[in-house]
Amino acid sequence: MKKHLTKTLFSIAMATAFTVGCAGNSLATTDIQWWHAMGGVNGERVNKIANDFNASQKEYKIVPVYKGNYTETMTAAIASFRAKKHPHIVQVFEVGTATMMAAKGAVYPVEEMMNDAGLKLDKSAFLPAVISYYQTSDGELLSMPFNSSTPVMWYNKDAFAKAGIKEVPKTWPEVYEASKKLVAAGYKGGFSFGWQSWVMLENFGAWHNIEVGSKENGFAGLDTEFTFNNAAVKKVMADVAKGQKEHLFLYGGRRGDSLPMFINEEVGMWLNSSAYYGGIKKQAKFEFGQAMLPYYPELIDKPQNSIIGGATLWVLKGHEKGDYKGVAEFMNYLASPEVQAWWHQETGYVPITTAAYELSKKQGFYEKNPGTDTAIQQLSLNTPTPNSKGVRFGNFVQVRDIINEEMEAIWNGSKTASDAMDDAVKRGNKLLRKFEKANK
Amino acid sequence: MIEKRPMVSWFSHAVLLLGIAMVAFPIWITFVGASHDAIRMTQAPLPLLPGDQFFVNLKAVFVQGVGNAKEQSVGLMMFNSLVMAMMIAVGKITISLLSAYAIVYFRFPFRMLFFWMIFITLMLPVEVRILPTFEVVANLGMLNNYWGLTVPLIASATATFMFRQVFLTVPDELLEAARIDGAGPMRFFWDILLPISRTNIAALFVILFIYGWNQYLWPLLITTDKSMYTIVMGIKQMLEAAEEAPEWHLIMMTTLLAMIPPVMVVVGMQKLFIKGLTETEK
């Protein structure tokens, strides 16, 4: 009401100053806004999906809009929601899941929307490791998985041959052994990684079936607390810090900033998302491969399963009822095996349905591109446990920043692994409590 | 006559050349980067000398476009930047001239209130109040058009402040003489004050043009329509390709192009710019 009044007042005041030309919408089709964060080549692919869908029917028109990187896209969508100018569909990265979930008045759960539109959503068709990340504790699917990936170990086959490494390392001790050989063979370092909180902490936990936080990694309640300052995590961090002293590990920055180190053969192994396939294939002047993440045999006999990253599509409330029919149809189209298989093969993201995986297999994609099914195998290695379903913590964007900062403090020697993880947990818990309070 | 010491002169020239080298080095690197192909720009060490791909890249950004999905035309983005910069510069100068004139030459109730209302906005950048400002703009239906891109950024007092300083230095006799000639307030403004402030207007134009041209967070937030994207925003977006290495050769080419108009404005108007600025020290 207050907002409304001011709005009216300002409108009157402004209308005299400028007339805002609004193009009249004379089209018969309904426009559906889809805000996404896919830059570069992937942006072209998003456009292709939208165009293909638009060509397949006449009622709805999907309008994809690139809104910057993941955080910029999410913030833009939230800001526009507050101003009631929001899109129908927004792509949100996995760390934003808890924030979106808590916004019950803003989010239209995908499963509910599909049911309302009379389109059946067959959840059993989806890969469990992919959708478990986005389900409520009663199993309702909240958002539509779109681009999912998981961290793998990229390695330089030529470098391995030169350094005399015969077997691709499977465990962490083997990674360090191989790194020593690489350094001895004249490489600047052994391995590096990116998206470090996701790869070295969240996935480390899932891979070794260790919780990152209480209450099933936050799935079972807002009163969750971080517990990752345990001996296992501290050990992996301390080992990396130790390895760094002998150049076995080189730090190259957050996100994918360390990719050039791998491309330029400064390091022989790189732990990061499987979705870098396209980029590496284009740039690397050497033979490369991907393998599963290394594990510690003393912590677990056989690794559990890794968790996904990437983003899903969330539907926002507040549009015409008829629009959502179009959104539902688009989601249906998106999940079809043909679209999924194409997207998976083009981008390196994992297929979200078993059908798409089977189709890719039938098309001979994995034979032609060996190693590209590493991610999916790793994700479906075992049935996810409460510790390997994913993570769901409030304010997680900020918490990831904290974890990044504390990890950087270890790498540059200003803190011990133990102190840094204790501090990260302490600072992170503060944000969890704030989130709990704001969302009660 | 000051004595000539050749040593000192040589030294001065040497220092200046060093300064120029330092200032120009990044631009040289940008130019070099814009003249190589994509693969070369991912291999260390990066080149120090230009390659032969300059025109290929130039064509690539102009014909195919850049940014997300290569569908944004550099030409259109530069045009949007130009419109944005011009609207901000012209709009701000206009409203500031008027308000400074009112505050300096008229006595009226609430004059001081207005004065302070304007002046507290002096230096606060839009970044720190961006979300509430966004809501206002959205409520007014100003997303995705030039009004939304420019009008909120006009709300700052730098220009008003400067014109106030200029007007204060104008001799009072001028107004008295004008009055004797029977000139009204608007007449006085047009015929006397405006011509006097010419160089200051030019100087401000330079500052504001650059300010407008260089915006990026604001356009990023309020545009969802590709036809409204600006060039600086385009560069930032090219850097953010998710899970892909940035295409440095195209980024550097776009950067080079994005620098040309503001640099032309500064260099072309440098005489007026300096004169206008230093006369009032603002």
Add this chain to the structure above:
Amino acid sequence: MLKRTHFKPSALPYLLVAPQIIITVVFFIWPASQAVYQSLLLEDPFGLRTEFIWFENYVELFTDSIYFSTFLRTIVFSSLVAFLSLFIALILAAMADHVVRGTTVYRTLLIWPYAVAPVVAGTIWMFIFDPTLGIVSYLLHFVGYDWNHRLNGGQAMALIVLAATWKQISYNFLFFLAGMQSIPKSLIEAAAIDGAGPARRFWTIIFPLISPTTFFLMVMNIVYAFFETFGIVHAVTKGGPAKSTEILVYKVFNDGFIGLDLGGSAAQSVILMILVIALTIIQFKYIERKVEY
């Protein structure tokens, strides 16, 4: 403040200030007051649940050692940028003032970084210093110095100081040069006849005479380093590694825009606003006095 001679009261002045006032109210005062209100709230990002918590956001800030160190860091960063860019610009201006021929050419070649967007400047410098690809880091590696601003906080700080300074030299140079050239040549000649060498002339005559310019530039540079360097930090380091380059403006943006902690970010905005208003008043008082002379 007001001309001694002025126009009779009428409706005209209201019409004249109206556009500026409307825009200021709608796009500045209103959003700013929203920010003040928001700083007293605990809110979820979508604005669906709101709780009034008085000054809790402020208390949290002031008891947070991280905020305090961000403050300190901002001061260090701003002083470094202001000092370096003033110092280099002063030297260059003195030299350009000294050489008889070519002043205009030198000026033209030195002023244009002013036109480069902070984000663009940051992008270029980041590119030059990229730990793996960058040309300078490659050269440094040869002389045995390991450059990695993604790991080493000191190096990251050095890099943003460098980029921010680079961009600001031109502006300072322009003002210094103009200031020096407005000093009557007779003064300098008189000193020269008294046997004062170029260095002595600079310190005893030129430098004191341009001190108003220096003071003005100091304020402008501090403001620049406080606020306008946002684009540089955003493009080069994003505040990292481990917060070592997070300055106040960046923190406001990062907590609010990225972290979606609207209340906490708004509280920081309010503190910044107060700071800016204080700076404005100081500068205003100073200029006011000068004009009075």
